[in-house]
Amino acid sequence: MVFSGFDGQRRGMRIAFAAAGFIGVASLLGGCQSDPDIDITAYVQTIDPADVLYNEGLANLNAGQLTEAGRKFDAIDRQHPYSEYARKAMVMNAFVNYRQGQYAEAINAASRYLSLYPGDADAAYAQYIVGLAYFRQIPDVTRDQRTSARAIAAFTEVIERFPDSEYVEDSQTKLRFARDQLAGKEMQIGRYYLERKEFVAAANRFRLVVEQYPNTRQIEEALARLTETYYAMGLTSEAQTAAAVLGHNYPDSQWYADSYKLLKTGGLEPRENKGSWISRAGARLVGA
Known part of the structure; x- marks a missing residue:
């Protein structure tokens, strides 16, 4: 084939480069085939259509093949970034990782x-x-509860930012558990x-529960412990108020029975002081 002028030279150079590239790849693959320790597939990248990879990932997911599904969704993110399927694959990859722990x-x-x-x-x-993901990492109550706080923040975000989503109800349930x-x-x-007998420090912890976590399962014991703590400190009005709020909201509670009995040993009975912080906090309880 004869080329004329500059265009002919440029076309000739492209053919020469292409031929050289073909020879180079052929030599590389030939060398790889002679070396049993080299995988020739590492030199060849297959780019599949995004929709094919996504559907294959879904099929793997439905078949319980989570690792393979994750590979498909990863491939979409790498090969087709910022595409519609890349957005979908990113969420599915998060789900796959969650399912795998x-x-x-x-x-x-x-x-x-x-x-x-x-x-x-x-x-x-x-x-x-x-x-x-945070919720599944919540440890037992004897250990550090930072993960519980992160779960609360995440579920609160679901409830506040997406109030009409189908995930709100379960988020509320898990939020209550994490707060508890x-x-x-x-x-x-x-x-x-x-x-x-470090009564001030104890009272501060029980007060925090009453004020910040009033609608958890801990509230009955917290009020009873405040009755016990304030009684031990000689703060009888506060002890009586704690017992009165406890009895008003949970009259059948064993914690109330114990608090009532404690006050009786000192000739006292539950009596609410409306000016106390306990009375104000008690107004926010479920049973109030």
């Missing part, structure tokens, strides 16, 4: 999605996954101080 990865993937697409249709689900964990931790610390 890889909670940090799930939180990172969902948080990345939320930072890139905060107003997208799946934003509520991504935020819900963040909450679930925080209240339980405060009760554990308060009992520790009470056993050592």
Whole structure:
């Protein structure tokens, strides 16, 4: 073939470069085939259509093949970034990581999605996954409860930012549990101080439960412990008020029966002082 002028030279150079490239790849693959320790597939990248990868990932997910599903969704993110399927794959990858117990990865993937697409249709689900991932890491009440606080923040975000989403009801349920964990931790610390007769420190912990976690399962014991603590400190009016609020809201509680009995040993009975912080806090209780 004969080329004329500059265009002919340029076309000739492209053919020469292409031929050289073909020879180079052929030599490389030939060398790889002769070396059993080299995988020639590492030199060849297959780029599949995004919709094909996504549907394959869903099929793997439905078949319980979570690792393979994650690989498909990862491939979409790498090969087709910022596409519609990349957005969907990011959320699905967060879900796959959550299902595999890889909670940090799930939180990172969902948080990345939320930072890139905060107003997208799946934003509520991504935020819900963040909450679930923290929720599954909540330890027993004797241990540090920072994860409970993070779960509370995540589920609160679901409820406040996406009030019409289908994830609100379950978020509210899990939120109550996480709050109960925080209240339980405060009760554990308060009992520790009470056993050592460090009454001021104990009262501060029980007060925190009454004021910040009034509608948890810990509230009955917190009021009873305040009755006990204030009685031991000689603050009889506060002790009587704590017992009165407890009896008003939970009259059949064993904690109230114990508090009533304690006051009786000193010739006292439950009597609410409306000016006390306990009375004001008591107005916010479920049974008030």
